[in-house]
Amino acid sequence: VSDAGKRATPEVQLEELCRGAVDVQRGDELLAKLRSGRPLRVKAGFDPTKPDLHLGHTVLMQKMRQFQDFGHDVVFVVGNFTASIGDPSGKSATRPPLSDEEIAEGARSYAEQAFKVLDEARTEVVYNRDWLGPMGFADVIRLASRYTLARMLERDDFKRRYAAEQSIRIHELLYPLVQAYDSVHLKADVELGGTDQLFNLLVGRELMRDYGLPPQVILTTPILEGINARVEGGAIVGDKMSKSLDNYVGITEPPREMFGKLMSINDALMFRYYELLSARSKAEIDADRAAAGRGEVNPKVLKVRLAEEIVGRFWSPGDAIAAAEAWEAQFSRREVPDDMPEITLALEGQAETLVARVLAEAQLVPSVSEGRRRIKGGAVKIDDAKVADIQATLGPGTYVVRAGKRAWARVTLEP
Amino acid sequence: VSDAGKRATPEVQLEELCRGAVDVQRGDELLAKLRSGRPLRVKAGFDPTKPDLHLGHTVLMQKMRQFQDFGHDVVFVVGNFTASIGDPSGKSATRPPLSDEEIAEGARSYAEQAFKVLDEARTEVVYNRDWLGPMGFADVIRLASRYTLARMLERDDFKRRYAAEQSIRIHELLYPLVQAYDSVHLKADVELGGTDQLFNLLVGRELMRDYGLPPQVILTTPILEGINARVEGGAIVGDKMSKSLDNYVGITEPPREMFGKLMSINDALMFRYYELLSARSKAEIDADRAAAGRGEVNPKVLKVRLAEEIVGRFWSPGDAIAAAEAWEAQFSRREVPDDMPEITLALEGQAETLVARVLAEAQLVPSVSEGRRRIKGGAVKIDDAKVADIQATLGPGTYVVRAGKRAWARVTLEP
Numbered sequence: 091v092s093d094a095g096k097r098a099t100p101e102v103q104l105e106e107l108c109r110g111a112v113d114v115q116r117g118d119e120l121l122a123k124l125r126s127g128r129p130l131r132v133k134a135g136f137d138p139t140k141p142d143l144h145l146g147h148t149v150l151m152q153k154m155r156q157f158q159d160f161g162h163d164v165v166f167v168v169g170n171f172t173a174s175i176g177d178p179s180g181k182s183a184t185r186p187p188l189s190d191e192e193i194a195e196g197a198r199s200y201a202e203q204a205f206k207v208l209d210e211a212r213t214e215v216v217y218n219r220d221w222l223g224p225m226g227f228a229d230v231i232r233l234a235s236r237y238t239l240a241r242m243l244e245r246d247d248f249k250r251r252y253a254a255e256q257s258i259r260i261h262e263l264l265y266p267l268v269q270a271y272d273s274v275h276l277k278a279d280v281e282l283g284g285t286d287q288l289f290n291l292l293v294g295r296e297l298m299r300d301y302g303l304p305p306q307v308i309l310t311t312p313i314l315e316g317i318n319a320r321v322e323g324g325a326i327v328g329d330k331m332s333k334s335l336d337n338y339v340g341i342t343e344p345p346r347e348m349f350g351k352l353m354s355i356n357d358a359l360m361f362r363y364y365e366l367l368s369a370r371s372k373a374e375i376d377a378d379r380a381a382a383g384r385g386e387v388n389p390k391v392l393k394v395r396l397a398e399e400i401v402g403r404f405w406s407p408g409d410a411i412a413a414a415e416a417w418e419a420q421f422s423r424r425e426v427p428d429d430m431p432e433i434t435l436a437l438e439g440q441a442e443t444l445v446a447r448v449l450a451e452a453q454l455v456p457s458v459s460e461g462r463r464r465i466k467g468g469a470v471k472i473d474d475a476k477v478a479d480i481q482a483t484l485g486p487g488t489y490v491v492r493a494g495k496r497a498w499a500r501v502t503l504e505p
Numbered sequence: 506v507s508d509a510g511k512r513a514t515p516e517v518q519l520e521e522l523c524r525g526a527v528d529v530q531r532g533d534e535l536l537a538k539l540r541s542g543r544p545l546r547v548k549a550g551f552d553p554t555k556p557d558l559h560l561g562h563t564v565l566m567q568k569m570r571q572f573q574d575f576g577h578d579v580v581f582v583v584g585n586f587t588a589s590i591g592d593p594s595g596k597s598a599t600r601p602p603l604s605d606e607e608i609a610e611g612a613r614s615y616a617e618q619a620f621k622v623l624d625e626a627r628t629e630v631v632y633n634r635d636w637l638g639p640m641g642f643a644d645v646i647r648l649a650s651r652y653t654l655a656r657m658l659e660r661d662d663f664k665r666r667y668a669a670e671q672s673i674r675i676h677e678l679l680y681p682l683v684q685a686y687d688s689v690h691l692k693a694d695v696e697l698g699g700t701d702q703l704f705n706l707l708v709g710r711e712l713m714r715d716y717g718l719p720p721q722v723i724l725t726t727p728i729l730e731g732i733n734a735r736v737e738g739g740a741i742v743g744d745k746m747s748k749s750l751d752n753y754v755g756i757t758e759p760p761r762e763m764f765g766k767l768m769s770i771n772d773a774l775m776f777r778y779y780e781l782l783s784a785r786s787k788a789e790i791d792a793d794r795a796a797a798g799r800g801e802v803n804p805k806v807l808k809v810r811l812a813e814e815i816v817g818r819f820w821s822p823g824d825a826i827a828a829a830e831a832w833e834a835q836f837s838r839r840e841v842p843d844d845m846p847e848i849t850l851a852l853e854g855q856a857e858t859l860v861a862r863v864l865a866e867a868q869l870v871p872s873v874s875e876g877r878r879r880i881k882g883g884a885v886k887i888d889d890a891k892v893a894d895i896q897a898t899l900g901p902g903t904y905v906v907r908a909g910k911r912a913w914a915r916v917t918l919e920p
Contacts, residue, residue, distance in 0.1 A: 178646055226639070
């Protein structure tokens with residue numbers, strides 16, 4: 091790919107690089123930079139306080155890798171300046187100031203994960219405290235004088251908070267300028283970011299112009315939805331992938347967990363993941379979607395192929411195949427999975443309790459009555475023996491309980 | 506005064522210090538501080554870019570002096586930090602960054618003038634760049650995090666400009682915090698300022714509290730109107746005294762200029778000047794105003810006394826008497842003044858021109874027809890000879906021209 095990539099014409103590069111991007115400002119400037127023939131400096135910033143990468147982060151990294159495959163250089167900016175300050179207003183318990191050791195460890199872990207996608211040889215890792223730290227109060231005043239309050243309040247979250255009379259602290263107005271100044275210092279040709287970063291990237295563009303530099307081209311990537319996204323009226327609706335919402339696939343998760351999470355997404359989301367995460371071309375993905383729509387291909391087959399591709403990328407093709415086999419064994423051949431949840435329930439003085447109630451309390455079904463329906467439908471097994479009677483009970487002990495195709499648990503009933 | 510002042514009870518000090526103040530926050534806190542018995546640290550800040558003091562500045566300085574006379578210490582903060590930055594947005598041509606030499610010279614000149622009012626022994630001159638200069642970007646972020654945008658936009662001029670969609674640059678939001686941080690650093694007990702500084706002084710109060718310090722008491726003085734202020738409906742209406750509006754009395758102006766400017770103010774403004782500038786008590790001033798109202802005293806006599814007091818303060822009692830005599834000679838005994846304006850007019854090919862026209866072109870009267878009226882009224886003299894004919898003309902030459910009590914010029918008519 092790399093050698094072919096480096097031979098690509100500026101026009102071909104432009105088309106491929108803009109593919110899947112949400113915002114590009116501006117394509118003509120990017121083309122002119124590509125035509126210069128020199129390797130471009132492609133900047134992207136990362137927060138070392140959150141070193142656990144998930145697939146959502148890799149959408150951007152795939153785009154960075156694409157630039158590298160065309161012979162350009164990535165400048166990977168570790169935001170250790172603000173991380174070392176934390177939340178100075180003390181309002182956010184989740185943003186304590188980090189020590190230098192914590193930042194170094196976070197950045198090291200981040201880079202290690204990132205290099206599963208990026209080409210290490212074409213990546214320069216820089217720390218923005220190196221140039222922001224020595225700036226004095228007078229430098230900050232000069233920097234802040236280059237931007238107006240009105241323009242800063244155009245940012246969506248500021249506008250919303252200001253209108254809602256929610257508190258905005260003065261230092262928050264400085265942060266977009268911090269990020270923008272990084273671009274000035276690094277003389278970035280291009281800055282990449284998620285589409286939620288659009289405003290900050292544009293400030294960088296303006297600030298560079300104000301400092302007499304050619305403005306960076308900005309290119310944003312879509313935000314990947316979490317694995318629990320739903321489909322409503324044909325559209326995908328759901329929160330973005332996020333660790334705190336527990337709807338993520340971490341890129342260091344073991345192959346089987348990664349595979350299982352990817353197999354749990356719905357079919358519409360699968361095609362979205364194909365578009366944002368797969369190396370397959372748009373044409374191939376469109377053809378698969380059409381074939382699935384006509385019933386010519388089972389979506390499960392496509393989903394297995396996607397999960398194998400992604401697990402293979404972060405682990406190895408062998409790991410991907412093993413994970414696929416384990417998944418098939420668990421869910422398709424109905425074998426007892428190795429890693430089912432362990433649940434302990436208290437009988438609270440009673441000698442026995444209803445199986446239907448155990449199913450509900452173990453959260454394998456939403457209610458006791460749904461438990462009874464499952465028993466009636468023949469879907470419930472205790473230690474591999476089917477339960478036929480909706481009045482069946484269990485006493486103290488440990489049981490493998492199943493309430494359907496994917497609802498398993500190892501339940502211990504304590505006296 | 507000084508020894509008596511130092512023996513004054515806290516209650517007497519409080520009453521005298523609050524006399525003439527516009528805002529005091531808070532009187533009970535000031536009383537508690539005065540009761541501590543220790544000398545208070547009374548802060549006031551000055552801009553070394555404008556080292557020419559006028560009477561408007563001395564209103565505040567008289568208040569500072571009053572504190573000193575009660576045994577307290579003035580901390581005179583030279584704002585060399587922002588002066589060394591100038592206007593970084595480059596929008597104001599009047600605020601170029603100053604060199605260290607210019608700042609030192611400005612501060613020296615400022616202090617020299619200020620010590621005509623202040624007690625040098627009880628004044629500590631400090632430069633805020635000494636503590637603001639070493640602050641880094643991270644320190645600025647921590648400082649800025651202590652204040653919200655909403656509170657900052659409560660400042661009158663920000664509110665007005667924001668509502669009018671006029672540009673506010675981000676660094677302008679930092680300046681009130683700069684001034685407020687000075688109070689934190691200096692652990693000020695009291696900050697004094699003009700009433701237009703109220704917002705900034707209050708920010709200092711809040712910031713000190715936020716840093717765990719006892720908040721400074723703030724006390725503001727009225728803004729003195731310029732010598733051209735008018736009276737409308739019994740109220741004084743006019744711009745504040747300002748060098749750029751040329752309605753000021755500079756404290757280094759020669760005694761005769763100072764005296765003449767003070768004699769030119771109208772009677773209502775004279776009593777305002779008495780209240781804000783004179784050492785006389787409120788009771789004495791009220792008695793004089795009442796006597797003038799009843800026609801028992803000529804306001805001109807009171808005005809001469811005020812002008813003598815002020816000239817005497819900045820020069821000497823002897824200088825004041827000499828200035829008064831010169832003024833009387835010029836305006837009361839109608840002698841030709843030494844320093845009348847020199848005006849040159851062109852005859853533009855004509856052999857002669859009307860005296861009435863000369864009066865108008867020399868701006869001694871507003872129009873040619875007013876010139877004719879003055880001639881008819883017998884108020885016009887050329888080289889001390891009264892002009893009787895409204896058709897009188899003048900040829901090339903230099904003439905002392907008078908069109909009334911105070912309208913004099915030395916006019917040269919060029920062929």
